[in-house]
Amino acid sequence: MCCSVSGKSPKDEHDSKRLFQKNLRSSDNIKQRNTRNHLREICQRHGRKSQELITECDFICKQISSIVNVVNVYPAWNENDTTKIVFVVTHTGTNVEDDIKSKFKDHEEIDVITKAIDCFDSYCKDYQGHLREDDVKRLEACIDKYVERLAKKHRFLTLIEGCASKMNDDNDNNEPRLGLYVPAKGYIPIDEDPFDESYDGIRVDVREAVYERFRKYAKDVHTHVKMGCQIERKRKTGTLGLFVQHPFYGLCGVTCAHVLLDDEEKKAYNNKKFLDPEDPENFVHQPSPPHDIGVIRKVIVKEDARYPIGVEIAVIQIKKRGPNSGQFPAPRQPQPHGNGLEFNSGKICGKPNENDECFKFGCITDYTTGIVIKSIANARIEHDEHGTSIMRGQIKIQSSCSKPFAKHGDSGGPVFVHDSNGEVACIGLINAGCTRRGEAFVTPINIILQELETPNLIPFHPKNASLLRELTILKRDHSVMKEKIDRLLSAVCSGRQDSTLKRKKRKKIDFCPLSALEGKTLR
Structure with a gap:
C-alpha cells in the first residue's frame, strides 16, 4: 500500500547533518521529513544502516505506531531497489490502511505494506510432503x-x-x-x-507469517474454576490450563508464564525458591479482580537454544473456588461436538501422531478443532527490550474448523486428542501461534509434568467428582457450624462477664457497708 501525501522535500541541503538535527526537534517538520525522496536521499548519502536514516525512520514508525490496532512497524528495504524505504506494518482489526492515509494526508508519499495478523485464511497452508x-x-x-x-x-x-x-x-x-x-x-x-x-x-x-503469544480479556466468573476459563494478574490475562496435585503446594492450576508475568518478571521469578503467598502482587484472579482464586507459587522458564524442548509455565496454588469436575466452560456459540465435553481421565499423550485430530478450549475462541501437523525441529523466536527468547520443540497444530485454532487470550489453554480407546488425552498447553495461518504451537504435556515433578494430571472420574462435591459440602457445613459455635462461645463469654460483674458488686454491698461496723468490737 502507498500512502499519498503532498508537500516538498528540502531543496537545499548544504549541511545535511544540521538540517537533520533541526528536523528532529519538532513534529511540525514532518512535512520535510516524512517523504519517500528524502528517505532515499539519506539512504544514498549516509547508507542504509546509518544512524541518520534509522533516526528518521524511527520518527515515522512512532507516528504509525500511535494508530489504533497497529501491533508493530519497522522500516525495510528490498533487494530489487536497495535505497527505497518501505514501512512494514502488522496490525489487527480493519481500516488501518485508511488510518495511515489519514495520518499522512497532508504530506508527501511514504511506502507502506500492511499485514493483518488476526485474519484467518483457511487457504494459507504449507505443503506437507514426506522427507527421507x-x-x-x-x-x-x-x-x-x-x-x-x-x-x-x-x-x-x-x-x-x-x-x-x-x-x-x-x-x-x-x-x-x-x-x-x-x-x-x-x-x-x-x-x-x-x-x-x-x-x-x-x-x-x-x-x-507472524507467530506470537496469545493473550487477551474474557469476562465469565466460575463458581468452580474450570480448564479453559480466563485468569488475570496485574492486567495480564490468558487461559487457565490444567490441574495438578503438586508435591509441595497441593491443588494447583498451570498456565503459560507469559499469561501472568511480563518478560522482566519471568526472569526474576524463574525457579525462585519462595514466592510470598501473602503478597497481593502474586494473587491470581478469575476472571479479573477482585475475584481471586489463588497465588503464583512457582515459575519455570526455559526459553533458550540450549533446551531441545522449551517450556515456560506458572504454577497457581488454588485457594478458592477449586475445580469439582473435568468440565469446560460452555462455548459462547453452540458447537456440534464442543457442548458438554469433559476431560475426566487425566490421561496424557506426550507425543501425538501426525494428522491426529485435536481440540482445545481457550477463553477467547472457546472450543476449536485442529490437526497435528509435521514440524521438523521448530524454534519460535521472540525479541523484546530484555533480549531474545527461543522456544524449541513445540507441537504444531493447524486449524481444521472455520476459525483460527487459537487467538490472543488463548495462551495456556489445554489441547487434547482422542487416544486409541476413544478417551480424551491431553497433549499440552497453547503457547503461541499465527492467527492468519490458523496455526498454534503447543508445549508438550510430558515436559510440563517433568518440570513440575508431578507424574500426572488430576483425574476427574465420576467417583472423584462426587467426592469433591461431598468435600465441598462438608467444608461449607463445617464453615456454618464453626460460625454457630463462635456465636455461642461469644454469647457464653459475654454471659460469664455479666455474672462476674454482678458478683463483684454484691461483695462490695454485703461485706463493705459502714453501718455494719457501728457498735462492733474489732478483734
Whole structure:
C-alpha cells in the first residue's frame, strides 16, 4: 500500500547533518521529513544502516505506531531497489490502511505494506510432503546449529522450521528446506542483511507469517474454576490450563508464564525458591479482580537454544473456588461436538501422531478443532527490550474448523486428542501461534509434568467428582457450624462477664457497708 501525501522535500541541503538535527526537534517538520525522496536521499548519502536514516525512520514508525490496532512497524528495504524505504506494518482489526492515509494526508508519499495478523485464511497452508529420514536429521542438525545465530541477527524472524519442497509429482521425492517465517516476505529491516541462500547445503525458503503469544480479556466468573476459563494478574490475562496435585503446594492450576508475568518478571521469578503467598502482587484472579482464586507459587522458564524442548509455565496454588469436575466452560456459540465435553481421565499423550485430530478450549475462541501437523525441529523466536527468547520443540497444530485454532487470550489453554480407546488425552498447553495461518504451537504435556515433578494430571472420574462435591459440602457445613459455635462461645463469654460483674458488686454491698461496723468490737 502507498500512502499519498503532498508537500516538498528540502531543496537545499548544504549541511545535511544540521538540517537533520533541526528536523528532529519538532513534529511540525514532518512535512520535510516524512517523504519517500528524502528517505532515499539519506539512504544514498549516509547508507542504509546509518544512524541518520534509522533516526528518521524511527520518527515515522512512532507516528504509525500511535494508530489504533497497529501491533508493530519497522522500516525495510528490498533487494530489487536497495535505497527505497518501505514501512512494514502488522496490525489487527480493519481500516488501518485508511488510518495511515489519514495520518499522512497532508504530506508527501511514504511506502507502506500492511499485514493483518488476526485474519484467518483457511487457504494459507504449507505443503506437507514426506522427507527421507536422513533429510530430517540434516534439518534437525542445521536448526540446532543456526537457531541462536539467526535469532540474534534477525529480530523479526518468528519461526524456524524444517520443511519439504515439492520437486515433482512424486510425493516421495521432496527437497528439504529451511523455512524462515517473517512478517513480509522480500522486505528486510534496514539495519539487517538478507538471509543466506542456504545453510549447510540446505536451501532457505522464506515464508510469510507472524507467530506470537496469545493473550487477551474474557469476562465469565466460575463458581468452580474450570480448564479453559480466563485468569488475570496485574492486567495480564490468558487461559487457565490444567490441574495438578503438586508435591509441595497441593491443588494447583498451570498456565503459560507469559499469561501472568511480563518478560522482566519471568526472569526474576524463574525457579525462585519462595514466592510470598501473602503478597497481593502474586494473587491470581478469575476472571479479573477482585475475584481471586489463588497465588503464583512457582515459575519455570526455559526459553533458550540450549533446551531441545522449551517450556515456560506458572504454577497457581488454588485457594478458592477449586475445580469439582473435568468440565469446560460452555462455548459462547453452540458447537456440534464442543457442548458438554469433559476431560475426566487425566490421561496424557506426550507425543501425538501426525494428522491426529485435536481440540482445545481457550477463553477467547472457546472450543476449536485442529490437526497435528509435521514440524521438523521448530524454534519460535521472540525479541523484546530484555533480549531474545527461543522456544524449541513445540507441537504444531493447524486449524481444521472455520476459525483460527487459537487467538490472543488463548495462551495456556489445554489441547487434547482422542487416544486409541476413544478417551480424551491431553497433549499440552497453547503457547503461541499465527492467527492468519490458523496455526498454534503447543508445549508438550510430558515436559510440563517433568518440570513440575508431578507424574500426572488430576483425574476427574465420576467417583472423584462426587467426592469433591461431598468435600465441598462438608467444608461449607463445617464453615456454618464453626460460625454457630463462635456465636455461642461469644454469647457464653459475654454471659460469664455479666455474672462476674454482678458478683463483684454484691461483695462490695454485703461485706463493705459502714453501718455494719457501728457498735462492733474489732478483734
